[in-house]
Amino acid sequence: MKIIQKYLPRIDAENVSIVARSKGQFLDQYEKYGTNLPQSWQIKRSNFINRHLKQYKKNPTERRKLALITWAYMP
Secondary structure, three states, X not given: OHHHHHHXXXXXXXXXXXXXXXXXXXXHHHHHHOOOOOHHHHHHHHHHHHHHHHHHHHOOOHHHHHHHHHOOOOO
């Protein structure tokens, strides 16, 4: 969470992952459970990372990097 918080000003400025940062969504869950996320959130996170990491590798943009960081993954 410390790493994500470090990037939050840039994430906010770029309007990245607004849904993931909304109340009750991924960041709330990650803050509450840390790496012990409920299985449903582990699946959502894994699917998001798999989908966006492929795109990031093809075209590594700052917005996609910030989105991955928002979902607790450092590309």
